[in-house]
Amino acid sequence: xxxxxxxxxxxxxxxxxxxxxxxxxxxxxxxxxxxxxxxxxxxxxxxxxxxxxxxxxxxxxxxxxxxxxxxxxxxxxxxxxxxxxxxxxxxxxxxxxxxxxxxxxxxxxxxxxxxxxxxxxxxxxxxxxxxxxxxxxxxxxxxxxxxxxxxxxxxxxxxxxxxxxxxxxxxxxxxxxxxxxxxxxxxxxxxxxxxxxxxxxxxxxxxxxxxxxxxxxxxxxxxxxxxxxxxxxxxxxxxxxxxxxxxxxxxxxxxxxxxxxxxxxxxxxxxxxxxxxxxxxxxxxxxxxxxxxxxxxxxxxxxx
Amino acid sequence: xxxxxxxxxxxxxxxxxxxxxxxxxxxxxxxxxxxxxxxxxxxxxxxxxxxxxxxxxxxxxxxxxxxxxxxxxxxxxxxxxxxxxxxxxxxxxxxxxxxxxxxxxxxxxxxxxxxxxxxxxxxxxxxxxxxxxxxxxxxxxxxxxxxxxxxxxxxxxxxxxxxxxxxxxxxxxxxxxxxxxxxxxxxxxxxxxxxxxxxxxxxxxxxxxxxxxxxxxxxxxxxxxxxxxxxxxxxxxxxxxxxxxxxxxxxxxxxxxxxxxxxxxxxxxxxxxxxxxxxxxxxxxxxxxxxxxxxxxxxxxxxx
Numbered sequence: 001x002x003x004x005x006x007x008x009x010x011x012x013x014x015x016x017x018x019x020x021x022x023x024x025x026x027x028x029x030x031x032x033x034x035x036x037x038x039x040x041x042x043x044x045x046x047x048x049x050x051x052x053x054x055x056x057x058x059x060x061x062x063x064x065x066x067x068x069x070x071x072x073x074x075x076x077x078x079x080x081x082x083x084x085x086x087x088x089x090x091x092x093x094x095x096x097x098x099x100x101x102x103x104x105x106x107x108x109x110x111x112x113x114x115x116x117x118x119x120x121x122x123x124x125x126x127x128x129x130x131x132x133x134x135x136x137x138x139x140x141x142x143x144x145x146x147x148x149x150x151x152x153x154x155x156x157x158x159x160x161x162x163x164x165x166x167x168x169x170x171x172x173x174x175x176x177x178x179x180x181x182x183x184x185x186x187x188x189x190x191x192x193x194x195x196x197x198x199x200x201x202x203x204x205x206x207x208x209x210x211x212x213x214x215x216x217x218x219x220x221x222x223x224x225x226x227x228x229x230x231x232x233x234x235x236x237x238x239x240x241x242x243x244x245x246x247x248x249x250x251x252x253x254x255x256x257x258x259x260x261x262x263x264x265x266x267x268x269x270x271x272x273x274x275x276x277x278x279x280x281x282x283x284x285x286x287x288x289x290x291x292x293x294x295x296x297x298x299x300x301x302x303x304x
Numbered sequence: 305x306x307x308x309x310x311x312x313x314x315x316x317x318x319x320x321x322x323x324x325x326x327x328x329x330x331x332x333x334x335x336x337x338x339x340x341x342x343x344x345x346x347x348x349x350x351x352x353x354x355x356x357x358x359x360x361x362x363x364x365x366x367x368x369x370x371x372x373x374x375x376x377x378x379x380x381x382x383x384x385x386x387x388x389x390x391x392x393x394x395x396x397x398x399x400x401x402x403x404x405x406x407x408x409x410x411x412x413x414x415x416x417x418x419x420x421x422x423x424x425x426x427x428x429x430x431x432x433x434x435x436x437x438x439x440x441x442x443x444x445x446x447x448x449x450x451x452x453x454x455x456x457x458x459x460x461x462x463x464x465x466x467x468x469x470x471x472x473x474x475x476x477x478x479x480x481x482x483x484x485x486x487x488x489x490x491x492x493x494x495x496x497x498x499x500x501x502x503x504x505x506x507x508x509x510x511x512x513x514x515x516x517x518x519x520x521x522x523x524x525x526x527x528x529x530x531x532x533x534x535x536x537x538x539x540x541x542x543x544x545x546x547x548x549x550x551x552x553x554x555x556x557x558x559x560x561x562x563x564x565x566x567x568x569x570x571x572x573x574x575x576x577x578x579x580x581x582x583x584x585x586x587x588x589x590x591x592x593x594x595x596x597x598x599x600x601x602x603x604x605x606x607x608x
Binding site for chain 1: 415486490515517540541556561
């Protein structure tokens with residue numbers, strides 16, 4: 001296993017700066033984000049990572065497939081748009097020769113990430129599983145079915161282009177608005193109908209550390225593990241729960257048993273550090289990378 | 305199934321006021337809290353509920369058993385104190401003829417509910433599963449073992465007194481500081497070695513709505529379901545995540561399928577409404593109970 005910088009950890013850095021930073025700090029891999037690649041230009045991003053000799057450990061991210069759960073024409077259009085966007089993401093991942101395309105599948109239809117719910121029509125039938133009048137749906141089972149349907153469309157497309165879709169279960173706090181995939185076991189079950197070169201799963205310590213079935217499901221996942229991402233789980237969480245990710249060692253996660261299990265499952269890819277954290281984003285990116293390297297050695301790596 | 309007021313929903317009310325309120329609103333059952341019972345006096349609380357003809361649908365709460373994971377004498381003392389306190393809780397539940405004693409099992413050893421972590425000694429071996437120098441432990445598996453050990457002590461004690469311990473899985477957001485029991489399946493597995501009159505599980509919609517195995521585990525739980533508690537899951541969560549519980553219909557939960565599954569599993573007890581919410585606590589308790597009743601009819605009850 002080798003350490004990789006997910007570029008969102010040093011969010012201020014462009015692709016050029018992140019690639020230079022990886023080289024300067026002796027890293028062999030980088031995890032890229034589509035927004036940043038678009039800013040830099042896809043062709044130039046490809047050239048940068050090739051010339052630097054870096055592996056692209058992941059491209060973040062595809063997904064947001066559940067809007068198709070809205071009714072009628074709106075739902076059909078949203079689903080078609082999501083599929084189109086994901087095909088573009090697959091194409092980009094193919095160009096970058098990324099080890100996988102990370103998929104954050106989306107929350108309840110009509111619930112926007114981090115935003116208040118649309119006004120609900122309480123007590124007027126809004127909890128029947130059908131869509132609430134005000135534009136969102138509480139039909140969680142239905143949203144999960146939409147994800148499976150989308151995967152049936154996207155997996156062969158990805159397979160033809162040599163891209164592996166990596167289904168990322170997110171911590172259940174993000175179930176309303178970001179991902180109806182909430183456990184590793186659930187993500188794994190969704191991946192099983194497809195060849196393991198087409199669909200895998202992400203083990204991100206922040207999202208799965210609490211799961212009582214974690215070690216069983218890591219073992220069960222085996223070679224389906226497409227990406228191992230690490231960061232700590234802060235306590236208490238900050239007001240913006242999206243930013244509750246911390247540098248390894250600053251939170252409550254005991255990393256070594258998880259690392260050991262991921263290794264034992266047969267994972268031989270890079271270990272990406274992906275941290276969303278206001279303080280870390282405000283800090284000097286070179287200092288962040290230096291701290292990340294030492295914490296990786298001290299806290300994450302499981303030596304025999 | 306019959307509606308019950310968990311008295312923390314009308315937090316300002318004493319036991320006397322809660323009992324009067326239930327009678328005034330035609331409810332047949334009340335869920336009591338130990339703090340409130342202690343304020344009123346146990347004997348007087350017993351007399352009040354008997355004279356009013358109310359069932360006590362639950363007593364909240366025992367638990368906080370994981371402090372025993374601290375090392376040495378401190379851990380042994382904490383574990384012994386927790387067992388003593390839980391035996392008192394069982395005795396109180398027996399006096400009140402409560403349908404169950406709700407058990408919130410506790411978080412990581414040394415992590416205090418809602419408080420910042422003790423200063424951590426990052427990178428100095430604090431993640432080896434042993435206790436960090438500054439007084440908390442990241443050993444989640446060990447904390448879960450402490451719960452099982454405590455249960456082996458408490459279940460027979462409860463059984464002799466005709467009290468059922470109800471293990472409550474809490475949403476994974478509370479894993480660091482309140483409950484290392486994070487899923488219904490995990491709670492159920494922990495209950496299985498004991499007779500179902502001694503140890504059951506709580507299904508609280510707020511805590512379990514997101515769980516991909518929810519319906520499977522409700523069915524598997526069957527008669528082990530000792531309590532069905534309802535309230536909604538607000539989105540976004542407020543800054544104090546403990547207060548993210550909302551009146552049914554105000555959040556993202558689709559209640560009817562869950563109610564239907566709990567009924568189909570054979571649950572025939574009361575349905576408690578337990579809401580921690582600053583706005584609801586500030587409102588007129590009689591209005592809260594009236595709203596609770598109408599929302600229960602409109603949103604929670606699953607009619608054929």
